Amino acid sequence: DSGVTQTPKHLITATGQRVTLRCSPRSGDLSVYWYQQSLDQGLQFLIQYYNGEERAKGNILERFSAQQFPDLHSELNLSSLELGDSALYFCASSVGDAWGGYGYTFGSGTRLTVV
Amino acid sequence: GIQVEQSPPDLILQEGANSTLRCNFSDSVNNLQWFHQNPWGQLINLFYIPSGTKQNGRLSATTVATERYSLLYISSSQTTDSGVYFCAAFLRGGSQGNLIFGKGTKLSVKP
Numbered sequence: 001d002s003g004v005t006q007t008p009k010h011l012i013t014a015t016g017q018r019v020t021l022r023c024s025p026r027s028g029d030l031s032v033y034w035y036q037q038s039l040d041q042g043l044q045f046l047i048q049y050y051n052g053e054e055r056a057k058g059n060i061l062e063r064f065s066a067q068q069f070p071d072l073h074s075e076l077n078l079s080s081l082e083l084g085d086s087a088l089y090f091c092a093s094s095v096g097d098a099w100g101g102y103g104y105t106f107g108s109g110t111r112l113t114v115v
Numbered sequence: 116g117i118q119v120e121q122s123p124p125d126l127i128l129q130e131g132a133n134s135t136l137r138c139n140f141s142d143s144v145n146n147l148q149w150f151h152q153n154p155w156g157q158l159i160n161l162f163y164i165p166s167g168t169k170q171n172g173r174l175s176a177t178t179v180a181t182e183r184y185s186l187l188y189i190s191s192s193q194t195t196d197s198g199v200y201f202c203a204a205f206l207r208g209g210s211q212g213n214l215i216f217g218k219g220t221k222l223s224v225k226p
Binding site: 045056058111 | 148150155156157158159160163201203213214215216217218219
């Protein structure tokens, strides 16, 4: 157990729907990062939050949004889902707000299948 | 241009064999890390190795930052070593902690 908890582990939904993925960071970590792993794009950074505030944005679609709550857990919202959104979504956490180094830990991911 | 490039893309080994995986990275990234993604999808942090050599059991890694490459060595491979090995790095001078990943080397170790 890495200490980063992601739920649900698997999710199957239809095109056009909206889903929410949840991440609880490792105890003491203030930063949460979201990554998408798809067959064609590989592992790509989506967005980072640090202590409740958005810190960095990567290749995140406008249909996707995220937030980090006061208890530091984060949610990634995916809306108007398309078949191409099917992927493994990872959350990671680190203590600081910049280059995690050793303290960069990944959760086990949420596998999203859009049908 | 490509910031983190891995080779080979695929590798098949017999159990007990040794292997070397390579990662080339551009001067726009640094602070290299190696990850193993097991067949169940879990990403495990193997090494944080911005430079020098580190060893952990049968695995070791070397990064030559001045020549912009890193090598991951797997000795006496076991079937449990199967999966995808990624190298990743942070954007040089970046103020955020997001990683740039290579496309990975898929390793299959046969019994």
